[in-house]
Amino acid sequence: MHNLLLFLxxxxxxxxxxxLEAVSVGLVATSYSYQGSLVVNTVNDFTGGILETxxxxxxxxxxxxxxxxxxxxxxxxxxxxxxxFLITDTNTVYxxxxxxxxxxxxxYLTLNKSSNYxxxxxxxxxxxxxxxxxxxxxxxxxxxxGVSDNYALVLSLLNPHFAVSARLKKxxxxxxxxxxxxxxxxxxxxxxxxxLELSVGDTLVTTGYSTVFPxxxxxxxxxxxxxxxxxxxxxxxxxxATDFKTLQDVYVVDHLKKAEMEKLMExxxx
Amino acid sequence: xxxxxxxxxxxVTLIILQVWVFNNISLWGFMTPYLFLYIxxxxxxxxxxxxxxxxxxxxxxxxxxxxxxxxxxxxxxxxLAFVRPYTLNLFFKTSDFQPKERxxxxxxxxxxxxKYVVVAVFVHHTVLFFLEAFTFHHFFQTLEKAFFNxxxxxxxxxxxxxxxxxxxx
Numbered sequence: 001m002h003n004l005l006l007f008l009x010x011x012x013x014x015x016x017x018x019x020l021e022a023v024s025v026g027l028v029a030t031s032y033s034y035q036g037s038l039v040v041n042t043v044n045d046f047t048g049g050i051l052e053t054x055x056x057x058x059x060x061x062x063x064x065x066x067x068x069x070x071x072x073x074x075x076x077x078x079x080x081x082x083x084x085f086l087i088t089d090t091n092t093v094y095x096x097x098x099x100x101x102x103x104x105x106x107x108y109l110t111l112n113k114s115s116n117y118x119x120x121x122x123x124x125x126x127x128x129x130x131x132x133x134x135x136x137x138x139x140x141x142x143x144x145x146g147v148s149d150n151y152a153l154v155l156s157l158l159n160p161h162f163a164v165s166a167r168l169k170k171x172x173x174x175x176x177x178x179x180x181x182x183x184x185x186x187x188x189x190x191x192x193x194x195x196l197e198l199s200v201g202d203t204l205v206t207t208g209y210s211t212v213f214p215x216x217x218x219x220x221x222x223x224x225x226x227x228x229x230x231x232x233x234x235x236x237x238x239x240x241a242t243d244f245k246t247l248q249d250v251y252v253v254d255h256l257k258k259a260e261m262e263k264l265m266e267x268x269x270x
Numbered sequence: 271x272x273x274x275x276x277x278x279x280x281x282v283t284l285i286i287l288q289v290w291v292f293n294n295i296s297l298w299g300f301m302t303p304y305l306f307l308y309i310x311x312x313x314x315x316x317x318x319x320x321x322x323x324x325x326x327x328x329x330x331x332x333x334x335x336x337x338x339x340x341x342x343x344x345x346x347x348x349x350l351a352f353v354r355p356y357t358l359n360l361f362f363k364t365s366d367f368q369p370k371e372r373x374x375x376x377x378x379x380x381x382x383x384x385k386y387v388v389v390a391v392f393v394h395h396t397v398l399f400f401l402e403a404f405t406f407h408h409f410f411q412t413l414e415k416a417f418f419n420x421x422x423x424x425x426x427x428x429x430x431x432x433x434x435x436x437x438x439x
Contacts, residue, residue, distance in 0.1 A: 013319035017352045020327045024348060027334075027341025028401055051336065054290045110337070112296035114402045117338050153338065 052107040052121050052151075059105075059248060066248050073137045099214050101251040102126055104134075107151070111184040111244055116158040118142065120250060123150040131212065133253040139218035139241025140164070140206060141250055152252070158184050158244060166204040166219040171196055174207060177219055177238060184244045186223060186237055194234045198225045204238060211255040211262075281329075284309055289336045292426075301419050303426040306333060307394060310350055311387060311427065312374075315367045319355055326351025339402075346398035353393045361385050375431045387427050392420040 008015060059066075104120035122128050124147050134142045134154050143162065146153035155162055163178040166189070173196060179187045189204065202222040208215025218241035225236035255261075288306040296302055310326050317325075330347030334340050358364070358373070361382055375383045395416040403412050 013323060013352075016320045016323050017348065020323055020348045021345055024327070024330070024341040024345035025401070028339075028345065028404075029341075051289070054286075058290065058294075108336075108338075110293070112300050112302060113339070114404070119338070 049150075051119060052105075055105070055107040062246060062248060065246055069137050069246075070249070098256060100127075100254040100256060101135075102128060102254060104128075104152070104250050104252055106247050106250060109244070109247060110156075111158065114181055115160060116156040116184075116244075117145075118154050118156055118247065120152050120154060120252070121150065122252065123148050123152050125149050127254060128152045128252050129254070132255070133212040133214075134250050135213065135217055135253060136242040136247055136250050138243065139220065140213055141242045141244070141247065143212055144252065154250075156244065157187070157240060157242065164213075164219065165207055165209070167207050168192075168196070168198070169203040169205050170198070175204070177204065185239060187220060187240055189222075189236045189238050190233065192225075192234045192236060194228050194231055196234075197227065198222050198236065200224070211258045213253060280312075281309055285329075285332060285336075288333060293337065297422065300415055301422045303423045304391075304394070304398075304419075305423065305426045305430060307347070307350065307391060307423065308427050308430050310347060310354070311390060312372050313354075315358065315371045315373060316369055319352075322351045322354060323348055342398060342401050345401055346394045349397045350390050350394040354390055357386055357389045360389075375428070375435055383431070384424070384428075387424045388420060391423050391427070392416065395420050395423065 102122055104122040104126075107119050107121050109118040110116045118141075120128075120134070128144060128147050130144055130147055132144045133140065134144060140157065142154040142156045142159075144152050145155045157164070158179050160179060160181060163176055165174055166177045167174055173193060174191075175189045176191050177187055177189050192198070200222055204219040204221065206213040206215060206217040206219060220238040220240045223237045223239045226234070228234040284306045288304070292303050292305050306329065309329055310322075313322055313325060326347040326349075327344050330342075330344035333343045333347075337343070362378070371377070373383070373386060378386060396413065399412050399416040399419070400406070406412075
């Protein structure tokens with residue numbers, strides 16, 4: 001026992017080192033997996049507050065660009081208003097509202113990590129729920145994985161844990177879109193039936209099969225595609241519709257019939 | 271008293287700058303200067319090894335909390351703190367140091383300070399990049415990233431060192 005204590009005392013710093021490393025790596029491991037990040041990630045209101053203040057200041061430098069984007073979006077929305085059409089169709093059937101969009105502001109964002117996240121300044125208090133989709137003014141951006149009272153943490157599209165199925169608008173075919181960790185502008189699409197002929201600029205949109213994103217939201221555009229006729233499926237490179245570098249204003253998608261749909265699923269499974 | 275105030279100020283400033291400014295720099299998509307390491311690099315030479323480890327761990331952890339990378343920076347900065355005394359012994363004689371001395375460009379001269387900073391930062395970056403990748407699959411690619419990033423961070427640390435040295439004269 002005495003010898004053991006002497007031994008421990010002599011190499012104390014080494015054991016402290018091992019202990020601290022074990023703690024850190026343990027923390028990394030628990031927060032690493034997608035499931036783990038759902039459970040472990042407690043979004044901290046304190047750091048969230050500080051980050052928001054900092055982002056408020058740095059946000060001024062990007063106001064011009066941001067305004068341009070918002071103006072563009074307004075123009076698109078206006079062109080969809082009934083007033084924009086000469087003849088108003090009187091036979092329009094109004095259905096129940098299916099989605100509600102909650103505007104939020106990005107207060108923290110990473111681009112160049114292996115797994116990227118961003119934080120937004122809306123939380124439980126504003127009706128944000130876990131596993132809701134987040135879209136930017138130009139396309140889809142991520143999925144909420146943690147919520148506190150005033151903030152929410154979003155798993156960015158720039159994350160190997162995030163694969164989204166998308167539809168090639170030209171053919172209506174489903175493909176999988178994921179991020180290969182290289183560049184924040186580009187992603188990968190896989191499972192493309194190899195008989196399809198794609199050209200640069202072809203559009204990929206969301207399917208609407210899940211409750212996360214509404215149907216037809218922009219995912220990205222084909223950037224590079226080489227058909228592989230010898231194989232069953234081909235791969236390609238896409239450019240994301242969302243520019244993560246300038247991401248500031250986003251909308252959280254709240255699917256209003258989600259509970260009903262999930263209940264139906266559960267009943268069917270029982 | 272004035273010294274500890276100065277240290278606290280340096281600590282807070284570097285952490286804020288790291289979170290707000292440096293983390294947003296990404297040269298060629300991956301190079302980010304981790305200049306907060308200056309805090310750990312400048313700790314007194316005669317400090318206890320265990321104390322240094324804890325300083326490293328908590329400095330990293332504070333950054334992790336802001337970055338949502340729980341554990342990553344903590345692990346890397348602890349590793350830096352662990353190798354720091356060995357790095358100093360490797361390049362310098364311990365008897366040369368005065369009590370309470372901090373590693374500095376003035377005393378170590380350009381070459382000495384360069385070796386010290388590059389080795390220590392490289393250890394930090396290697397741990398950080400491998401933890402970030404969480405795989406040894408792209409072993410050399412990750413190591414290459416760590417190496418080039420080390421050059422970037424080290425240059426930044428030299429700039430800070432030169433800026434603060436001028437004031438002290």
